[in-house]
Every structure is written in C-alpha cells, then in structure tokens.
Amino acid sequence: MTPIMVFDIETVPDVEGARRIHGFEGLSDEDTAKAMAQLRVQKTGSEFLAHHLHRIVAISVVLATRDRLAVWSLGDEDASEKELLTRFFEGVERYTPTLVTWNGGGFDLPVIHYRTLLHGISAARYWEMGDDDREFRYNNYLSRFHWRHVDLMDVLAGFQARANAPLDEVASLLGFPGKMGMSGAKVWDAYLAGDIRGIRNYCETDVLNTYLVYLRFERMRGRLTEQALEAELERVRHMLAESPEAHLGAFLDAWQAGKNA
Template sequence: MNLLVFDIETVPDTDGGRRLYDTEGLSDEDVARIMFHQRRQKTGGDEFLPHYLHRIVAISVCLRRGDQLKLWSLGDPESSEAELIERFFEGLERFAPTLVSWNGGGFDLPVLHYRALIHGIAAPRYWDVGEQDNSFRWNNYLSRFHWRHIDLMDVLSGFQGRAVAPLQDIALLLGQPGKMGMAGSLVWDAYLAGERGRIRDYCETDVLNTYLVYLRFQLMRGQLDRADYDAEQARVRTLLEDDSRAHLQSFRAAWAG
C-alpha cells in the first residue's frame, strides 16, 4: 500500500485581497493588514483568514511505499503555488496513495480545492467518487468517513469538534519533538523575511510528527503489532540518520522515541 502523509503552509493571498478590497498599489504587507482587519471586523476578533484567501507556499510529504520511506517538500523554495499544487495532485494520480493528515479535512484539503480551482488544475483521480474507478464509490478521498484520507485529528476526536486536539500537544504527549519553536502563526512573518526554506523545513517536521502519530494510531487499532510498530519507528530513525539537513538532525536529537 502507498501511504502519503502531507501538510501545507500558507500565507495571505494578497493578490486576491487586492481584487476583493480594491487595494491596488499597496504592498503585500499592507494588503495583508487590511485583510486581517476585515476578518476581525467580520468575526469579532479572529483574524484567521477564510480558506479561499490562503495562498500555499509549501507542501511537504512523507511517502511510505514498499520498503521505502521518503520525506521531502514539493518543488523548490521559488516554485509557484500552481506548481506545488500540480505536483501534489500528480502524485495522487500516479500512486493513488492513502492520504494521512492532521486537520487535513478541515483545512489543508479545502485550501487545496479552492487554490486548484483558481489555477484551473485538474485532479480527476482525487475527485473520483466511482465514476472512473468503481472502488472509489466505497472508499474515496472526499467522504469524511472513508479511509482513503485519514484525518487523524478528526478520527481521534470521534468526529466531534469539541474533542479535537492540536498536533503540537499530541506530539509532545507521545514523546515527539513537536514544532520546536515554529508555528503556523509565524509563517507569514517568516515569508516576509524571505525565509521560504525555513517554512519548508517546518512543514517537513510537521509531517514527521503526523506520521509518528499515525504509526501509534495503527498500533492502537491493531493494524501494526508491537514488532511492526518498532520496525516502522526504526525506519524513521534511519531516515533521520541518513539525512544531514539541520532541521532533521534537530528533530532527531529532540525525539524521545
């Protein structure tokens, strides 16, 4: 089975903000301030933008396929949003993997839907609910209670909004490194500072945290026995040992196991 754990990082879609709020001629930073202000006015204080006004600047994935485990960020730091989204859906077309996320159903996938719509990106396998492949009628990416996309936050909460937990807290409770000083709320500042590489690194560590939670989930539901679980954790450790990049070595050092 092919398994793809994924995460996205986003910033305000300032081009969209210019269209919606007639702010041509202003800098991205000033447009974003207006977008946040408009959002606070509408919500009574919450400035988190609606899904369709997020622009994707990083997509990181961990692919478990055969005997391989691979972690990377799609494209490069200068890749356009459209290229990142195209690469993501091309991977789904090629491998038809089981998707794993943390809050992917509530955030990542809806953002990908809107941004793919804006860029005119086709993803027929992702949107299939049985018209092309009959097996997708009973197990597809879109249905909340199917297993082709496992949103761990949603599943572990029993699909109850009042029971959801942040990835950071669950990761730390399981002895994982968590976010190590970075957070989604800091991505915009990092982007303005030109730190696209740092954003991608952070996205990759979120994917690692999510994958380790997934392994524990599979142990809990009996899909892995203890020996298999230990072997999969060892596979993650080997991946970290073989990759000298600083953020992964920091993750390795912080991981209690």
C-alpha cells in the same frame, strides 16, 4: 502495502486575491494583509483568513511505501503555487495513496481545492467518486468517514470538534518532538523575510510528527503489531540519521531526548 502520503501545507495571505475582491489597490503586501485581517476580525472576531484567501507556499510530504520512506518538500524553493499543487496531484495520480493529515479536512484540503480551482489544475484521481473506478464509490478522498483520507485530528476526536487537540500537544504526549523551529502564526513573517527554506523545514517536521502519530494510530486500530510498529519507527529513525539536513537531525535528537527522558 498501500502507499501512505502524509502531507501538510503552509500558507500566507493571498494579497493579490484580496486586491481583486476588496479593491486594496495601492497598498503594500504588508498593509494589504493587515487590512485582510481587520476585515476578518470584523466579520468573525478572528484574524484567521477564509480558506480561499490563503496562498500555499509549501507542501511537505512523508511518503511511505513497502520499499521507500522519504520526507521532502515539493518543488524548489522558488516554485510557484501552481507547480506545488501540480506535483501534489501527480503524486496522488501515481500512487493512489492513503492521504494522512492533521486537520486536513478542516483546513489543508479546502484550501487546496480553492487554489487548484484558481489555477485550472486537473486532479481526476483525487476527485474520483466511483463513476470510473467502482472501488472509489464507498471509499474515496472526499467523504469524511472514508479511509482514503485519514484526518487524524478528526478521527481521534471521534468527529466531535469540541474534542479536537493540537498536533504539537498530541505528538509531545506520545514522546515525539512536536513543534520545532516556528509555528504557523510565524509563517507570514518568515515569508516576508524571504525564509522559504525555514518554512519548508518547519513543514517537514510537522509531517514527521503526523506520520509518527499515524503509526501509533495504526497500532491502536490493530493494523500494526507491536513488532511492526517498532520496525516502522526504526525505519523513520534510520532515515533521519542518514539525512544530511540539519533540521531532520535536530528532529531525531529531540525525539531521542524525549524517549530517554
């Protein structure tokens, strides 16, 4: 079994980067973020910041191997962005996993690329294109239509942006919990309030939803039998039931309530 690593990132405005680029010296972090949003609206009509001006404050993963299933957030709550990224790529180097995301090709990975460049982190395995390992020539992490990275949103939409769907709705449609605790739009407010734990917990529920959708996808494309699918779902339920974390217990309760509705 090829290890599966589902991941998701949570970000806040890179106010220090914006000060370097736009000269916002003297403004508070809150006012700098507002100025960044105003500039973005003027340029694009949307407040959503350019990828290189997002700073990563959480990376959560589900790691599934033959013998292990776990969900957690990388690093401690006070870990720097550089440490989070270093740990992420250490996982890629160690496991050479199939990476699974929801809109990872459109958001998470481009942000990770810019931030990894900023921090001077080496990620040779991730960037392998077949020069040193021939197996990566026709199946690598960077090419859109390869399978080492599965962007479920992109794949399920048939690579047609107009067919994209939000994770929350797809997960709910399949009987999974969907969004819990907060939304991406609330991460900045939670960060300003010092609620890093809440951000990490929210990110963990997102990767759980993504993994559950991925299991259904694997059944759809014939890589899991119905029995194997149920066994994997039961493995997730067991992991959640054994966890002392309240947000994971709440996720299991919401899942069971949807299943029994």
